[in-house]
Amino acid sequence: MLGPLPFVGHHIFLVDTAGGDSAKVGGRGLDFTMTARAPVFVVAVVDDDQGILQSLECLLESADYRVRLFVSSGALLESGCLLQIDCLISDVDMPGTDGFQLVRLVRAARPQLPIILITGYPDRLTRLPALGGSNPRLFTKPFQGHELLEAVSEALQSSR
Amino acid sequence: MLNPDAAVPLEQQFVLSNLAPGRAQKRLAAGVVIGLLVALYLITGPLSGIQLGTVNAFVAVYATAMFVTDSVTAVLLYAQFSILRSRAILVIASGYLFTAFIVVLYVLAFPGVLAPNALIGGVQTAAWLYVTWHTVFPLFVIVYALTKDEDPAKRLWHGKTSTAILWSIAWTAALAAAAGFVFARGNAELPRIMVDPTRFGPNWPYLVGAPIVTVCTVAIAVLWLRRRSVLDLWLMVVMCLYLVEVPLSYYPAPMRFSMGWYAVRVVGFVSSSLLLSVLLYEITALYAQLLGAVRGQRRERQARLLTGDAVAASMAHEMRQPLTAMITTADAGFRFLDRDAPNLDRAKEAFRRIAADGHRAGALVGSIRGNFKSDVTQRESFDLNELVQEALSLGSSELQRHRILVEAEQNRQLPAVTGNRVQLQQVLLNLIMNAVDAMAPKSEPRVLTVRSEPCEDGRVKVSVADTGPGIAPTDVENMFNPLFTTKSDGMGMGLSICRAIIEAHDSRLWFTPNTPRGAVFHFTLQATRPTPAIA
Numbered sequence: 284m285l286g287p288l289p290f291v292g293h294h295i296f297l298v299d300t301a302g303g304d305s306a307k308v309g310g311r312g313l314d315f316t317m318t319a320r321a322p323v324f325v326v327a328v329v330d331d332d333q334g335i336l337q338s339l340e341c342l343l344e345s346a347d348y349r350v351r352l353f354v355s356s357g358a359l360l361e362s363g364c365l366l367q368i369d370c371l372i373s374d375v376d377m378p379g380t381d382g383f384q385l386v387r388l389v390r391a392a393r394p395q396l397p398i399i400l401i402t403g404y405p406d407r408l409t410r411l412p413a414l415g416g417s418n419p420r421l422f423t424k425p426f427q428g429h430e431l432l433e434a435v436s437e438a439l440q441s442s443r
Numbered sequence: 444m445l446n447p448d449a450a451v452p453l454e455q456q457f458v459l460s461n462l463a464p465g466r467a468q469k470r471l472a473a474g475v476v477i478g479l480l481v482a483l484y485l486i487t488g489p490l491s492g493i494q495l496g497t498v499n500a501f502v503a504v505y506a507t508a509m510f511v512t513d514s515v516t517a518v519l520l521y522a523q524f525s526i527l528r529s530r531a532i533l534v535i536a537s538g539y540l541f542t543a544f545i546v547v548l549y550v551l552a553f554p555g556v557l558a559p560n561a562l563i564g565g566v567q568t569a570a571w572l573y574v575t576w577h578t579v580f581p582l583f584v585i586v587y588a589l590t591k592d593e594d595p596a597k598r599l600w601h602g603k604t605s606t607a608i609l610w611s612i613a614w615t616a617a618l619a620a621a622a623g624f625v626f627a628r629g630n631a632e633l634p635r636i637m638v639d640p641t642r643f644g645p646n647w648p649y650l651v652g653a654p655i656v657t658v659c660t661v662a663i664a665v666l667w668l669r670r671r672s673v674l675d676l677w678l679m680v681v682m683c684l685y686l687v688e689v690p691l692s693y694y695p696a697p698m699r700f701s702m703g704w705y706a707v708r709v710v711g712f713v714s715s716s717l718l719l720s721v722l723l724y725e726i727t728a729l730y731a732q733l734l735g736a737v738r739g740q741r742r743e744r745q746a747r748l749l750t751g752d753a754v755a756a757s758m759a760h761e762m763r764q765p766l767t768a769m770i771t772t773a774d775a776g777f778r779f780l781d782r783d784a785p786n787l788d789r790a791k792e793a794f795r796r797i798a799a800d801g802h803r804a805g806a807l808v809g810s811i812r813g814n815f816k817s818d819v820t821q822r823e824s825f826d827l828n829e830l831v832q833e834a835l836s837l838g839s840s841e842l843q844r845h846r847i848l849v850e851a852e853q854n855r856q857l858p859a860v861t862g863n864r865v866q867l868q869q870v871l872l873n874l875i876m877n878a879v880d881a882m883a884p885k886s887e888p889r890v891l892t893v894r895s896e897p898c899e900d901g902r903v904k905v906s907v908a909d910t911g912p913g914i915a916p917t918d919v920e921n922m923f924n925p926l927f928t929t930k931s932d933g934m935g936m937g938l939s940i941c942r943a944i945i946e947a948h949d950s951r952l953w954f955t956p957n958t959p960r961g962a963v964f965h966f967t968l969q970a971t972r973p974t975p976a977i978a
Contacts, residue, residue: 334768334800341793342771345778403763425767428774 324439325349326368329359330374330401335424339372346432356380356388365392365430369442370435375402375421386414397438401426450507458635464676472680475717479687479710486706491695493702497641505708506550509715513543516719519726522612525604531591533600535678537611538583542715543653544619545576552627554640563625570636570643571626574651577685579618581658583676588665591675643697652689659686666723677721684714708908720809765804772796824861824971827895827903828853834871835893838879842891851893862948867968870941870952874907877938881911881962901970902950908963913956 326348328339336352343350353359357379359371370391375382382400389396398419399442405423420434464472483867500975520536523529550570552561600607626633638644643651653889663682666675688710691703698704776793779786833852835842842849875891882889892908938952945966946951952966 296474332764332768334765334803335771337796338768338771338775338800341775341789341796345775345789403760403767424763425770428771428778431771 323347323349324369325351326370326435327351327353327359327364327368328371328372329353329356329377329382331355331377332374335374335401342428342432346435348435356382356385356442359385360388367391368396370397370399370433370438372399372401375400376404383412383414386419388413390416395442397435397442399431399434399438413435453607462673462729463671464673468676472676475680476683479684479824482710483691484688486691486703487694490702494701495702495705496698497555499553501557501705501708502553503550505712506546506553508712509546510543512716512719513539513546515545516715516722519719521608521724524600524608524629528600528604529591529598530600531587531598533607533611534583534590535587535674536608537615538580538587539718540615541583542576542580544616545579545622546574546746548572548619548623552623560640563623566637566640567629567630567633567635568626570651571633572622572655574636575622575626577651577655578690579622581655581662581682581685582791584662585658587678588669588675592669592671600617608776641699643693643699647693647697652693655689656686659683673721673725674718677718681714681717684710684717699708700858703724722778732920761807762804765800765807769797769800769804772800774903807941822861822863824859825864827857827860827905827968828855830864830868831893831895831905834868834875837868837872838875841876841879845879845889847879847882847889847891848851849891851891854895856897857895857903858897858967858972861971862968863944866944867948870944870966871905871907873938877913878907878909881909887960897970902967903970904965904967906956906963906965908961909958910961913960913962914954 292410324341328336328343328350330336330339331354332356336354340350340352340374348370351362351364353362355377356373359365360380373382373385380388382402386398386400389398394416400419401424403424405421422431422434422437511874517536517539520532520539525535538931548563549569549572550556551563554561554566554569556562583657592598619771634646634650635644636647659682663686666679666682670676670679688707691707691710694703695701696703731910772793776790776797779793792923832853835849835851871893875893878891888910889912890908894908895903895905898904944950950966950967950969952964954962954964957963
């Protein structure tokens with residue numbers, strides 16, 4: 284009820300669960316050839332809520348993406364894997380560096396990286412702040428899983 | 444002397460005739476009486492040689508002023524009666540109305556004011572009216588003092604107050620009219636007070652002085668024995684003024700338009716306007732108090748409404764997270780099942796997660812209930828020292844990061860306290876984190892002091908003090924309003940929710956300035972047992 288307490292976000296926390304499933308995916312010949320041809324994209328997810336992180340991991344893995352989870356912006360920036368990801372999904376309202384600040388920081392290093400934002404407070408965002416580039420797509424919690432996946436797929440297509 | 448709290452119902456303690464006089468009022472009353480005695484000495488002694496002229500118009504002016512002040516006092520007292528329904532107030536209101544009527548007759552009967560001789564009656568009439576006025580009013584006061592403390596059944600008027608007031612006015616007018624009639628008609632037969640229109644006769648001390656002194660003394664005695672309210676106090680002073688009129692009228696010169704006689708008129712006017720001034724002052728003061736109370740109540744209510752909104756908003760956000768997770772995981776589960784070769788393991792895992800998130804949402808609902816329904820079953824007895832240590836260790840990384848010195852002495856004399864341990868830990872942690880945030884931008888020594896000490900009323904007070912910039916006077920009012928924050932990244936919910944938790948524990952959260960700088964937040968908790976716990 285008290286909301287996220289300030290100190291939680293400062294711990295560095297990194298979960299990397301991607302990879303384990305890629306062998307299972309190719310159960311049948313057709314699938315195997317498809318996955319073998321298509322490159323495996325890596326999607327990073329940043330959210331201070333563990334439940335949201337795990338659900339997005341599940342969703343993205345159901346679409347055969349490799350997923351990396353981070354509980355704060357700091358965790359992503361300090362992990363050193365910013366250059367290895369193909370798409371970023373980030374929460375807006377987080378303690379410490381929030382989603383908008385993260386977008387600016389990430390764009391400084393990787394201007395072309397597709398970014399998708401999610402927020403639990405759509406009414407607070409009457410207008411987006413200047414983020415140094417085109418505005419990322421913004422999803423409101425709760426969102427439709429297939430819509431998010433379509434957005435990820437489109438973003439990856441256009442960035443190629 | 445009666446206990447004011449026992450005799451007066453709570454909601455009527457703010458009515459003047461029930462209000463106990465303060466120290467300042469008592470001193471002022473004593474000052475008036477002492478000043479009067481000094482004036483009496485000066486007029487009968489050093490100033491007695493001064494000769495004053497006969498100014499008939501003075502009598503008219505004096506009487507008009509007396510009439511106005513006494514009528515207004517009577518109206519105010521009748522208004523008090525209609526609120527309180529106390530017969531005693533009705534009696535004293537009638538007394539003031541009676542003097543207002545009598546003073547009209549007095550000026551009509553005074554020789555040389557409205558006509559060369561008295562307009563009504565003869566030479567003796569005005570003097571007898573003066574005696575009536577100065578003996579009957581004290582009688583009203585005595586009746587007031589004797590009836591005011593009767594048991595409520597007899598003391599209070601049960602009929603319509605307007606009827607009572609009309610009857611009181613009618614009877615008072617009739618009494619005054621009867622007095623006027625008797626003394627006007629009986630001018631020749633009545634014992635002679637006046638030798639001629641200006642000089643008092645040798646009977647004056649027995650016919651005028653003695654009766655007035657007797658009733659006034661009795662009135663003062665009865666009031667003194669039953670003194671309780673502001674009204675009682677000032678009626679005693681009025682009776683003293685009446686008493687002083689007696690020697691002033693006869694010494695140094697037993698005649699009208701002497702120094703003493705003029706002084707008596709002044710004293711009479713003072714006594715008439717005294718209670719009126721006190722009533723008006725008290726009414727204004729009470730009105731100001733009332734206004735302040737209403738404003739305070741309105742502010743409090745607004746803050747509470749906002750707190751309710753904030754709780755709803757934060758609840759909505761807290762619930763949104765597990766719901767989002769559940770929906771997203773369900774979508775993922777469908778996708779695993781929808782494949783040409785359904786991935787049952789992943790689908791099962793998704794279901795497990797949905798269930799876990801459902802439980803999480805359920806726990807949230809439970810904690811909301813616990814927070815705001817002051818769930819007694821979740822209360823336990825615990826050691827406050829431990830709680831403080833836990834909260835400090837939870838915040839230790841932040842405290843170390845900002846190099847904040849922590850002073851938290853363990854108080855072994857502290858009794859165990861009762862409350863919802865988890866909630867109170869959240870409150871403490873929140874206050875500690877606020878203190879950290881307040882001190883973080885400062886370069887001066889940063890000291891966080893957490894102190895807990897037993898209070899006299901069987902409670903334990905916890906204080907969290909910082910050496911930050913303190914609370915700006917402009918922020919004081921908004922401090923506990925939800926959504927108020929001085930932090931750029933804060934939601935502002937912290938303090939308002941802390942307060943909600945503390946209030947659910949039948950206590951309050953407040954703050955004071957810290958010396959030389961900073962702020963101290965305090966709250967109290969109920970000790971489990973009044974005796975200190977064994978350490």
